[in-house]
Amino acid sequence: MSWEWGALLFLAGCGVGWAVRSVRRGADPASIVRAFEHLREGVLLLDGRELVVSMNEAARGLVGPGSQEEVDLPADLERVVGRELAAAVRSVGDATARDSVELGSGPDARTVALTVGPSGRGRRFVLLEDLSGITEVDRRRRDFVANASHELQTPIAALMGMLELMEESDGDYRRDLQRRSLKKAEALSVLTRDLMGLARAEDPHWQPPRVPVNLARVCEAVVERHADAARERELELTLEVAREAEIIGDATSVETCVSNLVQNAITFTDKGSVVVRLLPADGGGATIEVADTGSGIDPAILPRIFERFFRGDPARSRAAGGSGLGLSIVRNLVGRLGGRIAVSSRSGRGTRFTIELPVDPTRPLEGAGQVLGG
DSSP states (O other): OOHHHHHHHHHHHTTOHHHHHHHHHTOOHHHHHHHHTTOSSEEEEEOTTSEEEEEOHHHHHHSOGGGGSOOOSSEEHHHHHOHHHHHHHHHHOSSOEEEEEEESOGGGOEEEEEEEEEEETTEEEEEEEEOHHHHHHHHHHHHHHHHHHHHHHHHHHHHHHHHHHHHTOOHHHHHHHHHHHHHHHHHHHHHHHHHHHHHHHHOTTOOOOOEEEEHHHHHHHHHHHHHHHHHHTTOEEEEEESSOOEEEEOHHHHHHHHHHHHHHHHHTOSSSEEEEEEEEOTTSOEEEEEEEOSOOOOTTTGGGTTSTTOOSSHHHHHHTTOOSOHHHHHHHHHHHTTOEEEEEEETTTEEEEEEEEOSOTTSOOTTTTOEEEO
16 A cells, blocks of 8 residues: 555544545545645654654644754654654554644643554554644633623622522611612623623624614614713713714624723713714725723733623722623624724723724625724
8 A cells, every 4th residue: 555545544534524535536646645735734654763754734834843944854753843742652652542742832832633543564644733723712611601600600699698688678678689689680681691692793603684784873872872871970972973874784783882882981981071983984884983081991901801701990890780791792793794993092091992894794804803902
């Protein structure tokens, strides 16, 4: 059996879809060699002396320090892939087996899965897969579940405690417990709504409606909805429309984005004003700004404000009934609308969020879904 067919059978056994299909249709050796170079997975061929005799482009991008040099093949395994990965390959032995290894440290660290299998005549194949992205997704999912559980547990525990006290109370104290219980229930409702909204915004299968959206009307509705809250805090809430603009998109998504930004601005502004501006954008589309005269955002936490459950001022956010998910929802929805969002803030000078939206989400802006800070 040629090494090409041996490699193909090995990859098919590892579940690599292209290899499985190639085995079924009886691919020729030349096409197998060409296909190796375009594989997402890294593939190495080792001879009986542990020399690397062949490797594809993906493998060169995954392996250790030796890959940064121009190494003529065949070459020693450790020289090509680095000490960590070479040790992992040796530890697997001769039988077909799978393992994983951490390469590097800090922000450049990667988790690489390797599958080693025999090819006959003392040769072995090594399949390399970068699991860094998958590992990061798993970590974020675990963090999300832990945070969501904590956020739900706190108001539920408080609510249960107040309901138990209510059985033994009467008069003004009982009415106070009822009022506080209602507030906790409302907080649970907000959190549940935002969890569902975030799940939908992050769902790759969810397709927002694509209909004409009058942005001026959307902004007017948001300002009207938050007018009472602004008056209670003695803030001036205004809308400035430079020119009416219409896009193709989802009115509910746009309204959610603007509403979350306005709500945050009112919550974190003690005096002055909150302004919503609708501006035309170059090449069509529109820009929506929400600016306040609040205390601003600490530069140290500015890069983190779009993270799930992150609160710069936890006490004030919870007192206002915030879930800690608002800005994460905004970021995801803006990306689904084909737009991008920027934030600028100065201590004592307030904060400005800027949403840029294209005319049509099927023609997204460059860097759509990204966040720019300043």
